Amino acid sequence: MSTTPKDKPESPAQPVNWADFRDHIATADQEGRRQWIYPRKVSGRFYRWRTWFSWLLLLIMFAGPFITINGNPLLLMNIVERKFVVLGQVFWPQDMIIFALATLVFVIGIVIFTAAFGRVWCGWACPQTVMMEMVFRKIEYLIEGDADRQKALNRAPWTAGKIAKKLLKHGVFFGLSFVVGNVLLSCIIGWRPLYQIILDPPGQHLTGLMFMIAFSLLFYGIFARFREQACTFICPYGRFQSVLLDENSIVVAYDHKRGEKRGPRQRGQNYGDRRDAGFGDCVACNQCVSVCPTGIDIRNGTQMECVHCTACMDACDTVMTKVGNERGLIRYASLNGIERGERLKMTPRLLGYLVVLAALAVVLAFMLFTRADVEATVLRAPGSLFQKMDDGRFSNLYTIRVVNKTSRELPVELRLENVSGSLRVMGGALVVPAQKLLENSVLVELDPASLKSGTTPIVMGVYSHDQKLQTVKTAFIGPRN
Ligand code: SF4
Numbered sequence: 001m002s003t004t005p006k007d008k009p010e011s012p013a014q015p016v017n018w019a020d021f022r023d024h025i026a027t028a029d030q031e032g033r034r035q036w037i038y039p040r041k042v043s044g045r046f047y048r049w050r051t052w053f054s055w056l057l058l059l060i061m062f063a064g065p066f067i068t069i070n071g072n073p074l075l076l077m078n079i080v081e082r083k084f085v086v087l088g089q090v091f092w093p094q095d096m097i098i099f100a101l102a103t104l105v106f107v108i109g110i111v112i113f114t115a116a117f118g119r120v121w122c123g124w125a126c127p128q129t130v131m132m133e134m135v136f137r138k139i140e141y142l143i144e145g146d147a148d149r150q151k152a153l154n155r156a157p158w159t160a161g162k163i164a165k166k167l168l169k170h171g172v173f174f175g176l177s178f179v180v181g182n183v184l185l186s187c188i189i190g191w192r193p194l195y196q197i198i199l200d201p202p203g204q205h206l207t208g209l210m211f212m213i214a215f216s217l218l219f220y221g222i223f224a225r226f227r228e229q230a231c232t233f234i235c236p237y238g239r240f241q242s243v244l245l246d247e248n249s250i251v252v253a254y255d256h257k258r259g260e261k262r263g264p265r266q267r268g269q270n271y272g273d274r275r276d277a278g279f280g281d282c283v284a285c286n287q288c289v290s291v292c293p294t295g296i297d298i299r300n301g302t303q304m305e306c307v308h309c310t311a312c313m314d315a316c317d318t319v320m321t322k323v324g325n326e327r328g329l330i331r332y333a334s335l336n337g338i339e340r341g342e343r344l345k346m347t348p349r350l351l352g353y354l355v356v357l358a359a360l361a362v363v364l365a366f367m368l369f370t371r372a373d374v375e376a377t378v379l380r381a382p383g384s385l386f387q388k389m390d391d392g393r394f395s396n397l398y399t400i401r402v403v404n405k406t407s408r409e410l411p412v413e414l415r416l417e418n419v420s421g422s423l424r425v426m427g428g429a430l431v432v433p434a435q436k437l438l439e440n441s442v443l444v445e446l447d448p449a450s451l452k453s454g455t456t457p458i459v460m461g462v463y464s465h466d467q468k469l470q471t472v473k474t475a476f477i478g479p480r481n
């Protein structure tokens with residue numbers, strides 16, 4: 001990796017000083033100015049495995065919005081309609097407790113995973129890393145070449161060739177960002193409404209169009225300019241890792257016991273000669289630094305900026321193979337693994353996390369399996385008062401909301417259960433379409449004999465095909481005696 005401030009040719013007066021890594025992050029100089037990272041191309045077994053895995057993830061990401069289960073998408077976060085779909089299961093605001101619990105299980109799962117295996121998620125599955133390193137970076141290499149050629153191109157005057165390359169790169173970047181932005185939008189509103197926005201005249205969907213452009217610009221900004229700073233400045237997960245990791249966590253680590261004292265390998269020097277001269281296996285080639293997309297030197301130890309992308313592992317393995325040493329000078333290992341040769345072990349902290357996770361998962365599973373098919377809420381119509389009818393009875397107006405979580409249309413009937421009176425649904429029968437929310441008004445008329453002074457609690461049964469689905473409680477406002 002090499003750096004230049006603000007993507008401009010580096011100034012020889014401001015060389016990068018790797019020894020001061022504790023004072024400032026690698027992507028900023030002492031004055032806080034951006035140091036542009038030029039990671040070299042990497043090759044090796046981990047990069048190959050990550051490439052295959054990223055193809056799978058990209059396939060899921062781009063095909064996901066079009067895959068349906070029971071007519072529902074894999075993932076939909078429709079904040080506008082307050083409808084959320086995860087793996088084809090629809091969740092409504094009424095399922096907020098389940099949703100909150102599922103989020104808690106997910107977060108604790110990540111905590112456990114991080115405590116045990118470090119930031120494996122960041123390196124292998126985070127959409128930011130996958131898109132940046134496996135898509136945008138590869139396109140950049142394809143158009144502008146490896147790190148040295150990119151630096152040379154940025155230093156070169158603005159010739160027709162340079163302008164053409166930059167236009168091509170940023171054109172492709174923006175086109176891809178547009179696609180990624182639309183994928184995100186389809187996860188919010190669904191692909192059909194998105195398709196409609198694309199097909200209809202622009203004037204019909206100004207808000208949708210605005211979001212389309214905003215998301216495209218956002219992703220273009222992230223992948224073309226902001227890059228690794230999204231991981232170091234924005235993502236809270238990187239910050240959390242410092243409190244989640246301990247000496248037993250498996251992380252991308254440099255084996256300092258094996259590597260130190262580092263020093264260049266002299267021509268003809270064999271392994272024994274090096275050991276006799278007090279040197280370890282690290283030949284100080286800096287290949288691990290040159291491939292790092294966040295610009296750090298892993299030999300300084302675990303750092304917040306490390307996204308566990310494994311590039312340094314591959315680079316060092318290549319060097320070790322070349323000099324005839326065993327691979328794995330930089331490898332997945334814990335501090336205790338390096339210091340004492342210990343393998344991953346179950347610590348009391350990890351056990352505690354696992355117990356909490358298992359308990360929450362059981363509660364979540366119970367709530368999911370016992371989730372009602374229909375969820376009804378009845379609330380008095382805002383601002384309405386009671387009315388006295390010609391026959392002497394009193395009436396209250398209510399708003400009923402019924403969520404049908406099943407995949408079939410559901411006729412719904414309401415019955416008064418604790419008082420005598422009548423109940424009328426305005427606008428005819430209540431028939432709730434599958435996976436939809438229906439809102440309607442209900443007029444309840446009660447005999448004066450059934451009323452208490454002021455407020456009378458009433459209970460309504462929600463029925464479908466004569467089967468009781470739910471009981472709803474509300475209040476009836478009447479005159480005070
Ligand atoms: S790539 Fe390996 S040998 Fe080269 S500097 Fe890094 S740790 Fe040392």
Ligand code: SF4
Pocket residue numbers: 252288291292293294295296297298305306307308309310311312313
């Ligand atoms: S230190 Fe290694 S694993 Fe961490 S970000 Fe840099 S290259 Fe990737």
